[in-house]
Amino acid sequence: MTLDEARNRFIQSWGTLATQWGINRTMAQIHALLMISPEPIDTDAIMETLQISRGNANMNLRDLLDWGLIYKQLKLGERREFFYAEKDVWKIARQVAKERRRREITPVIEVLEELKVIDTDSPEAREFQKVITDISKVVGFADNTLNAVIKAEENWLMSQFLKVFR
Amino acid sequence: MTLDEARNRFIQSWGTLATQWGINRTMAQIHALLMISPEPIDTDAIMETLQISRGNANMNLRDLLDWGLIYKQLKLGERREFFYAEKDVWKIARQVAKERRRREITPVIEVLEELKVIDTDSPEAREFQKVITDISKVVGFADNTLNAVIKAEENWLMSQFLKVFR
DNA sequence: ATAAACTTTCATTTTTTATTGAAAATTCAA
DNA sequence: TTGAATTTTCAATAAAAAATGAAAGTTTAT
Numbered sequence: 001m002t003l004d005e006a007r008n009r010f011i012q013s014w015g016t017l018a019t020q021w022g023i024n025r026t027m028a029q030i031h032a033l034l035m036i037s038p039e040p041i042d043t044d045a046i047m048e049t050l051q052i053s054r055g056n057a058n059m060n061l062r063d064l065l066d067w068g069l070i071y072k073q074l075k076l077g078e079r080r081e082f083f084y085a086e087k088d089v090w091k092i093a094r095q096v097a098k099e100r101r102r103r104e105i106t107p108v109i110e111v112l113e114e115l116k117v118i119d120t121d122s123p124e125a126r127e128f129q130k131v132i133t134d135i136s137k138v139v140g141f142a143d144n145t146l147n148a149v150i151k152a153e154e155n156w157l158m159s160q161f162l163k164v165f166r
Numbered sequence: 167m168t169l170d171e172a173r174n175r176f177i178q179s180w181g182t183l184a185t186q187w188g189i190n191r192t193m194a195q196i197h198a199l200l201m202i203s204p205e206p207i208d209t210d211a212i213m214e215t216l217q218i219s220r221g222n223a224n225m226n227l228r229d230l231l232d233w234g235l236i237y238k239q240l241k242l243g244e245r246r247e248f249f250y251a252e253k254d255v256w257k258i259a260r261q262v263a264k265e266r267r268r269r270e271i272t273p274v275i276e277v278l279e280e281l282k283v284i285d286t287d288s289p290e291a292r293e294f295q296k297v298i299t300d301i302s303k304v305v306g307f308a309d310n311t312l313n314a315v316i317k318a319e320e321n322w323l324m325s326q327f328l329k330v331f332r
Numbered sequence: 333a334t335a336a337a338c339t340t341t342c343a344t345t346t347t348t349t350a351t352t353g354a355a356a357a358t359t360c361a362a
Numbered sequence: 363t364t365g366a367a368t369t370t371t372c373a374a375t376a377a378a379a380a381a382t383g384a385a386a387g388t389t390t391a392t
Binding site: 001002003006007009010013017019020021022035036038087089090092093103104107108111114115117118122124125127128131132134135137138141145 | 167168169172173175176179183185186187188201202204253255256258259269270273274277280281283284288290291293294297298300301303304307311
């Protein structure tokens with residue numbers, strides 16, 4: 001397998017994985033491409049490599065910037081913007097955990113808290129409350145896990161974590 | 167807020183969360199409905215409550231059965247099938263972790279292993295290999311985490327885990 | 333101020349995914 | 363067996379999401 005083949009293979013796989021996690025394929029592919037690019041690259045290079053339109057490239061680049069997964073680089077005497085990916089994969093994991101927590105987990109926790117305060121007159125209501133409370137625990141666990149990842153500045157903390165389960 | 171309002175609120179929220187995680191809305195709504203139903207319910211009740219077609223209900227019920235998140239119950243003297251959800255939320259988490267690991271993480275690990283064996287003649291190839299190796303570590307971490315959840319038969323193990331990060 | 337280089341926006345089109353509903357298949361009681 | 367009750371399938375349709383590309387907007391050098 002040549003280097004180029006390997007690169008394409010990786011970009012494709014990463015894109016496929018992403019769609020299963022509710023992230024759009026192109027965004028993941030651009031991210032993959034930038035992760036394996038030694039040098040920052042510009043919009044046209046991305047368009048050409050991935051065979052996508054300018055608008056599409058731009059939109060997804062903007063999203064990746066929002067997520068803090070890639071950065072712009074300005075070259076002296078160049079008008080174009082070049083992009084490069086965060087290369088520290090632990091930082092990527094933290095960034096993603098942080099965003100997903102904010103966008104997804106936090107709102108659900110809020111709804112669950114609201115639902116806990118219904119009147120528990122009937123047995124049915126009590127049953128409902130029990131289910132909600134149980135779910136809260138699992139969501140809380142997920143939330144704690146994400147927080148742990150977010151706050152894990154050091155790798156050793158991660159390895160500590162892994163030890164617990166071995 | 168009445169019990170019915172709370173129920174609807176929960177079903178809706180759970181559906182919204184699911185779409186962000188690459189799970190279809192209806193499947194999550196059916197699951198939510200069954201989780202908060204004290205009694206097993208039949209296809210018609212699901213169709214009516216969620217305002218969906220028979221085909222749609224059937225398809226998503228089958229998927230939920232595949233995932234091991236719900237069960238069939240046969241009532242004596244009744245032809246219809248009634249469905250009920252797994253009520254142990256830790257078991258749900260384990261089930262989901264197991265399925266996602268099998269369907270998503272394992273294939274990616276395989277691809278990454280393949281990509282590690284390219285020839286490292288050029289500096290470019292070595293750089294590529296480094297990125298792939300780093301990504302493998304993170305994916306491996308995710309895989310270990312899922313495994314930990316899968317194998318956590320006891321709740322205290324989870325609480326041990328949580329302690330590490332507090 | 334102008335224009336070239338480049339980026340962003342967004343109405344339209346394409347693609348993908350989910351849903352419908354009616355027909356076919358299955359199950360079971362009589 | 364027949365047929366009524368119920369489940370499953372699947373081609374057609376609808377809805378949602380992503381992508382296009384051309385036009386509008388910005389920035390910078392001159």
